[in-house]
Amino acid sequence: MAALLQLAGVNVQFAGLQALSNVDLSARGGEIKALIGPNGAGKTTLFNAISGYVPIAAGSISLNGSAIHGLAPHAIAARGVRRTFQNGGLFPELTGLENVLAGLHARIDASFAGILFGTRASRAAERDAVARARRLLDGLGVSHLADVQVNTMSGGQQRTIEIVRAVAAEPPLLLLDEPAVGLAPPVRAQLVELIRRLAGETGIAVLLIEHAIDLVMAAADVIAVFNGGAKIAEGPPAAIRTDPAVLEAYLGHA
Numbered sequence: 329m330a331a332l333l334q335l336a337g338v339n340v341q342f343a344g345l346q347a348l349s350n351v352d353l354s355a356r357g358g359e360i361k362a363l364i365g366p367n368g369a370g371k372t373t374l375f376n377a378i379s380g381y382v383p384i385a386a387g388s389i390s391l392n393g394s395a396i397h398g399l400a401p402h403a404i405a406a407r408g409v410r411r412t413f414q415n416g417g418l419f420p421e422l423t424g425l426e427n428v429l430a431g432l433h434a435r436i437d438a439s440f441a442g443i444l445f446g447t448r449a450s451r452a453a454e455r456d457a458v459a460r461a462r463r464l465l466d467g468l469g470v471s472h473l474a475d476v477q478v479n480t481m482s483g484g485q486q487r488t489i490e491i492v493r494a495v496a497a498e499p500p501l502l503l504l505d506e507p508a509v510g511l512a513p514p515v516r517a518q519l520v521e522l523i524r525r526l527a528g529e530t531g532i533a534v535l536l537i538e539h540a541i542d543l544v545m546a547a548a549d550v551i552a553v554f555n556g557g558a559k560i561a562e563g564p565p566a567a568i569r570t571d572p573a574v575l576e577a578y579l580g581h582a
C-alpha cells in the first residue's frame with residue numbers, strides 16, 4: 329500500500345538556521361510513528377512544515393500522492409491533516425463537549441447550514457454528534473469534563489480535551505505534538521490505548537512527537553529519531569533502543 333504521507337528531501341530554513349535537513353519520512357494508514365529527539369531537533373518544525381505553518385526550502389510533501397507543500401494551513405487541514413499544538417489551542421470559554429463538537433463539525437461541515445436552519449435531518453446529525461462527542465470523552469475517562477468550561481480545567485485536563493477534539497473527526501492523518509505532557513499516569517495509559525485503538529480500528533495514520541520514552545515504546549509501531557534537524561535513525565522500537573547513533577544523540581556515547 330502506498331504511503332498516505334510522503335516527505336522527500338525536505339529542508340526548512342530559519343534566518344541562518346537549518347532547522348530540517350534533507351528529511352525523508354512516510355506515514356501509512358493504521359500506523360503509529362513516533363518522532364523523538366533532543367530539544368531543538370526539529371520535530372515541531374516538521375509538523376509545522378507538514379501542516380503548512382512554515383514553508384519548505386527544498387523537497388516535497390505529498391498526501392495521497394498529491395503535493396501539499398505550498399498550500400495554506402486551512403487547505404491542508406481540509407485534506408484531512410489534523411494536529412494538536414505543543415501549547416494548546418482550545419476555545420477557553422467553551423466547555424469540553426463544545427470544544428469536541430467544534431472538532432466534529434469539521435467533518436459534518438456540509439450539513440452545517442442545515443444545523444443553522446434547524447432542519448429535522450440536521451437536528452438528528454447534531455444529536456449524533458453530541459452522542460459521539462460524549463462517547464469520545466468517555467473513552468478517555470473524561471466524561472466529567474463535558475460540561476466544564478476549558479479555562480477552569482487543569483493543564484492535563486485541557487490536554488486531554490485537545491486530543492479528543494483532534495481525533496473527533498477521524499482525520500486520515502493525525503499529528504500529535506507531545507500530547508502526554510501534564511497528564512496523570514492513568515490518563516497517559518488511556519491515551520496510549522486510545523491512540524492505538526484509533527489507528528487499529530479507524531486506520532488513521534498517527535505521527536506522535538513525544539519525549540516520554542515509556543509512552544513511545546508502548547504506543548509506536550515505528551520510531552524515527554531526529555537530531556540537529558536530520559533524521560538519524562528509523563525502525564521498530566526494539567531496534568531503536570539499541571541503535572548506536574540514537575544512544576550517541578541521547579547519552580553522548582555509543
Ligand SMILES: Nc1ncnc2c1ncn2[C@@H]1O[C@H](COP(=O)(O)OP(=O)(O)OP(=O)(O)O)[C@@H](O)[C@H]1O
Nearest residue numbers: 342343345347365366367368369370371372373374
Ligand atoms: N519560527 C521559527 N523561527 C526561527 N527559528 C525557529 C522557529 N521555529 C523553530 N525554530 C528553531 O528551529 C529549531 C528546531 O525547533 P523545533 O521547535 O522544531 O524543535 P523540537 O524538536 O520540536 O524541540 P522540543 O523537543 O524542544 O519541542 C530550534 O533551534 C528552534 O529554535
Ligand SMILES: [Mg+2]
Nearest residue numbers: 371372373414
Ligand atoms: Mg517541539
